[in-house]
Amino acid sequence: MTRTSRLVIAFGINVCLSVGLVLAGHVAHSTSLVADAGHNLTDAMAILIALVATIVSLRPPSDRRSYGYGRATILAALVNGVVLTFVTISIVWLGVSRLLHPQLMHGGVVVIAATFSLLANLVVVWLLMEGSDDMGIRSALLHSVSDSLSAFVVIIAGFVALFASGPVALRVDPVATLIVAGFIVVEAIRITKESLHVLLEGVPTDIDVELVRQCLCSLEEIESVHDLHIWSLSSSHRVLSAHLVVKGDPTASATAPLIARTRHLLDEQFSIDHATLEIEIAPCSPETSHL
Ligand SMILES: [Zn+2]
Numbered sequence: 001m002t003r004t005s006r007l008v009i010a011f012g013i014n015v016c017l018s019v020g021l022v023l024a025g026h027v028a029h030s031t032s033l034v035a036d037a038g039h040n041l042t043d044a045m046a047i048l049i050a051l052v053a054t055i056v057s058l059r060p061p062s063d064r065r066s067y068g069y070g071r072a073t074i075l076a077a078l079v080n081g082v083v084l085t086f087v088t089i090s091i092v093w094l095g096v097s098r099l100l101h102p103q104l105m106h107g108g109v110v111v112i113a114a115t116f117s118l119l120a121n122l123v124v125v126w127l128l129m130e131g132s133d134d135m136g137i138r139s140a141l142l143h144s145v146s147d148s149l150s151a152f153v154v155i156i157a158g159f160v161a162l163f164a165s166g167p168v169a170l171r172v173d174p175v176a177t178l179i180v181a182g183f184i185v186v187e188a189i190r191i192t193k194e195s196l197h198v199l200l201e202g203v204p205t206d207i208d209v210e211l212v213r214q215c216l217c218s219l220e221e222i223e224s225v226h227d228l229h230i231w232s233l234s235s236s237h238r239v240l241s242a243h244l245v246v247k248g249d250p251t252a253s254a255t256a257p258l259i260a261r262t263r264h265l266l267d268e269q270f271s272i273d274h275a276t277l278e279i280e281i282a283p284c285s286p287e288t289s290h291l
């Protein structure tokens with residue numbers, strides 16, 4: 001199955017599930033089912049964003065956009081993080097108002113609907129597991145894992161409503177609603193933080209700059225390294241720029257193999273596929289380098 005067809009199927013499952021859960025929530029007088037529906041709807045959105053971003057990011061670089069469109073995925077993830085925050089706020093509002101005006105929910109309907117939601121989300125998790133090296137797909141995958149957990153919470157709430165009585169049976173629905181909101185807010189914070197880090201040209205989280213510096217200095221021709229920058233263009237492309245001070249006074253043709261070796265080393269050790277290297281025979285003056 002191709003990446004696109006996996007995403008399309010996962011999107012379809014989540015949209016149908018959201019509609020079904022809202023209907024079941026109304027029938028069962030359950031806000032936690034509606035919260036679960038909201039969670040699945042944002043999941044559908046995350047997948048839709050990943051799909052559109054994939055198509056956009058395949059557009060080749062142009063003279064005006066020389067880096068291409070890889071960042072589209074990151075921007076989409078940021079938008080998704082912001083949308084998730086608003087979804088959380090409305091679900092919290094729903095839960096709190098139900099807490100203030102409790103209503104008995106039909107535990108049986110809730111258990112059946114939430115079990116269905118859990119199974120559907122596990123199918124989506126399985127579908128997305130393959131492409132999880134891509135940030136867009138990974139965020140959609142993590143989202144579905146957390147969807148499965150929140151469906152599980154709603155199932156438990158349904159059982160409690162079935163077998164408990166009095167205030168416990170009345171309060172379990174809004175409490176489950178707030179727990180589901182908690183799951184969504186964790187996702188919202190994570191997605192927003194990750195995408196902001198890339199947009200702020202942050203160093204990829206699995207790369208230690210000091211280790212890269214040591215690795216470069218371990219090449220015998222290299223005396224020292226400065227102006228070392230590492231950042232991500234998209235979830236799959238990493239870029240580096242650095243000034244390399246070399247020993248002695250080599251000719252241009254003598255430094256060519258060094259540059260080739262350095263590029264290869266960076267790609268092999270740190271998956272940095274685009275390196276811009278400036279060769280210097282003495283460190284450039286600090287006034288000219290601001291970063
Ligand atoms: Zn989610």
Ligand SMILES: [Zn+2]
Pocket residue numbers: 226227243280283284285289
């Ligand atoms: Zn320099």
